[in-house]
Amino acid sequence: MNPLLTVRGAGVRIGDATLLDGVDVAVRTGEVLVVVGPNGAGKSTLLSVLAGDRAPDAGTVTWQGEPLAAVRPGELARRRAVLLQENRVAFPFRVVDVVRMGRAPWEGSSSADRDDAVVAAALAAADVTHLAARRFPTLSGGEKARVSLARVLAQEARLLLLDEPTAALDVKHQTRVLAQARRHADAGGAAVVVLHDLPLAAAWADRVVVLHRGAVVADGAPADVLTSALLTDVYDHTVDVLTHPVTGALLVLPRHGSHERQEVAS
Incomplete structure (x- = not known):
């Protein structure tokens, strides 16, 4: 299968610190790719490179052969959606308005006609419909994480990049989040999920990449890698x-x- 997004020889340095060192990763359509590794291994840095938010100091990043750096910001936002570890909103918006922010890349397009239906579906998928009228700062940490996921789902990007999406969640909602990643991949998209929870990685990944000290030390099926x-x-x-x-x-x-x-x- 031809990769959707390809990283070759990626290196990232900050001062004397090497965050990524010669990393090769291919993200394929229809696949849930889980990235694991200890603290400081380079997982979040790799996700930022995949997102196009950080250009590597060495190596290349391409989207189906096109340099990712050449993709305009608006188009990039329609291709990939990013869920960060921290869930912050500057102002006390209602939950439904936070989720609606995910539709911003489609403003002015024919897809904008579907905004209400997409937002409603995203709220339901993240199990936060009952919180729609609540103000974001009043939510618990787990509820904020689920609302942030709903915003990402509302973006309707082909590639989901999820950084520790289960960290603040109970068992039920951990399963629900990863099931959404699975559904997204099965529908023709792709998902890259950074996890610390190794049992969850084993249960949900099609492929696992293990990072250690900024380098890929294993890449393959869970049974082969874990x-x-x-x-x-x-x-x-x-x-x-x-x-x-x-x-x-x-x-x-x-x-x-x-x-x-x-x-x-x-």
């Missing part, structure tokens, strides 16, 4: 990878208990 040896090395913590006895699904379980407490204490 191995105990690799994850234990990358995270510097024992990670067990098992097979569920009933479903046969991959179980990725960071080890916790007295042995780990003793290691930390020592």
Whole structure:
């Protein structure tokens, strides 16, 4: 399958710090690509490069062969939608108005005629319809995260770039968010999701990229990439990878208990 978005040899530096080092990543239509790695591995930096928000100091980024830097901002906003880790709104807008901001790239186009229906669908998809009249600052952290997701869905971009979208959510809404990424990919789009939760990565990814110290150390199917040896090395913590006895699904379980407490204490 021809990639939708391709990064080749991407390098990003800030002063003496190397955030990305020779990174190659291809994002394919119909795929949920999950990026994992420890803190400081370069995950958010990679997402900003994929979004076109940060030009790499080295390497190339192309959208179906076209340099991403050559895409005009308005067109870029119609091609990709970005969900950041922080969910902030400068003024106390109502939830429905925050979600409607996602329609801004389509203003003046024929797609703008569908704004009301798209906003309503996005509110429902993120399970925030009942919050539509609330002011954004009055929401809990999890509710803000879901409203921000609804805004991204309302943008109707082909590529979703989601940075830690499940961090503030309960189990039900974690599942709902990743199910939306799956539906988007199945409908002909693509989704790149940054996760710290390895069990969720194993459950939902078509492909996993593991970043460590700014470099890609593994890229492939979850069963091939999420191995105990690799994850234990990358995270510097024992990670067990098992097979569920009933479903046969991959179980990725960071080890916790007295042995780990003793290691930390020592």
